[in-house]
Amino acid sequence: MLMSYLRLALFALGLLVGVQIPGFMADYSKRVDAHLTESTQSIQGFRATASRFFGGDLNKLIAYYRESKDPVMRNDAQSVSTLVSRAGLLEAEAKAMQGPWYAQAWHLLTRADPALLNETYAAYRYQVLLAPEAIAWGIACALLLAWLIEGLLRAIGWLFGFRGDSRMRQRHW
Template sequence: MFRSYLRLILFTFGLLVGVQVPGFIDDYAKRVEAHRLEAEQGLKGFRATAKRFFKGDLDALVAHYRVSDDPVMRNDAQSVSSLVSRAQLLEREWRAMQGPWYLRAWHVVLGADPELRKETLAAYNYQVLLAPGAIAWGLGAGLLLAWLVESQFVLLGWAISGGRSRKVQERHWR
């Protein structure tokens, strides 16, 4: 009886954790898009200058700033270069979040920018979504967690009993 309740608790816990996955992925994608739009807004003036004088090449604009005789321009070269690098990173992240659900999930787990993932986690509000994707993630996580934990207990019991089942042990004691 205790084992049945333990299975239910594990399944419920896995279900509740699993339904968080689509919400977190969605929050990460929204955060990336917001940062990307903000970075593009910050580069708007520099893009116009690059378009006017360097055929739209921001790297050429930065190179021009770096070799300028004006110390202010040389100093600003690093700031503009940082803005360009940040915008490129956010564009890559945004593109990664445009694929199918399994690639987005894979990216958030293994390929996401650690700073953005940490920021998203800090601002994430736990929620129970009743969307089909969230339900599927929840059921999958619940079943997987219950199966993994029960398998560990079965293997532990098998290792403790020396690989023999209870029926075999009872037969030898008769």
């Protein structure tokens, strides 16, 4: 009897944890999209300059900044390079999160950006209005209620002479 309830409780716990996975994947995807939008806006002016003078090649613009005699431009070359590489990373992440659900899950498990993953995890809120405390209380209450009801039913059955056969007891253990 107790083993059956424990199996049910573990199943319920697995179910409750499992329903969080799609919500986490959606939150990660939204976070990537938000960062990508911000990153795209940050380099918009540099893209316009690259389009005007370097045929749209941001790497040529960065190289020009690095080779400049102006120390301010040389210093800014690293900043622009960082912005461009960040935009590339975010574009790749966004593309990976637009695939099928199993590809998204595999990407999150194996190749997701650690900083974005940690940021998503830190801000993640349970999607089905569940919290770890609620899960623990729910499982504890479910086990207690099931145990009390089965105990009550067995006691009533015992009072009326129904003791059950040994095959039934073996099946439940």
